[in-house]
Amino acid sequence: DTAVSQTPKYLVTQMGNDKSIKCEQNLGHDTMYWYKQDSKKFLKIMFSYNNKELIINETVPNRFSPKSPDKAHLNLHINSLELGDSAVYFCASSQGTVTTYEQYFGPGTRLTVT
Amino acid sequence: GDSVTQMEGPVTLSEEAFLTINCTYTATGYPSLFWYVQYPGEGLQLLLKATKADDKGSNKGFEATYRKETTSFHLEKGSVQVSDSAVYFCALRMDSNYQLIWGAGTKLIIKP
Numbered sequence: 126d127t128a129v130s131q132t133p134k135y136l137v138t139q140m141g142n143d144k145s146i147k148c149e150q151n152l153g154h155d156t157m158y159w160y161k162q163d164s165k166k167f168l169k170i171m172f173s174y175n176n177k178e179l180i181i182n183e184t185v186p187n188r189f190s191p192k193s194p195d196k197a198h199l200n201l202h203i204n205s206l207e208l209g210d211s212a213v214y215f216c217a218s219s220q221g222t223v224t225t226y227e228q229y230f231g232p233g234t235r236l237t238v239t
Numbered sequence: 240g241d242s243v244t245q246m247e248g249p250v251t252l253s254e255e256a257f258l259t260i261n262c263t264y265t266a267t268g269y270p271s272l273f274w275y276v277q278y279p280g281e282g283l284q285l286l287l288k289a290t291k292a293d294d295k296g297s298n299k300g301f302e303a304t305y306r307k308e309t310t311s312f313h314l315e316k317g318s319v320q321v322s323d324s325a326v327y328f329c330a331l332r333m334d335s336n337y338q339l340i341w342g343a344g345t346k347l348i349i350k351p
Contacts, residue, residue, distance in 0.1 A: 127281070158338075166277070166326050166344040172340060181338055215282055225271065228339065230282035 148216030
């Protein structure tokens, strides 16, 4: 069974389009995250939800909007895509916000904006 | 603020060589420390962790010891294999913060 799944795995689109990435976890976790990984493998936290409440909202363009319909899902919608949005986006989840709990990552969505 | 510094990669070694990837941190309290590994084309997965000073985390032949006096958490393995080729991330997490603070990642290349 897949613990953290993301769809789609690859997304190729043109500048100016709007796209969504979906994430689901079946681990029963109550905290979920979105990360952006650039071409140099640098990881940047974007958002985090705990029990459907936004708890981390880093400095990202407001073209990015997360939505958490329930504890098992965290989607990422991106408006007016730009070339610089090309990256791999990872969803992750953890049980609560206790520091010792590890985060479980999805396989990533490689977004290419042309 | 809190931060993690890792040695720059890529690190290139021959099979069966000894590996050390350095990681040092800056934190105002007592963080939990983690090493994550990212194999090519995959998401990150936890390799090992340590939650207090002098703890040693170990997994798959890798080890790291939480050294409070040197604020370090260096990753070591006695004999690397080609299958260990991956990007390794050091991270910390504070009680006061929900998020992980990540190092920049170190790419490891093992040649047969």
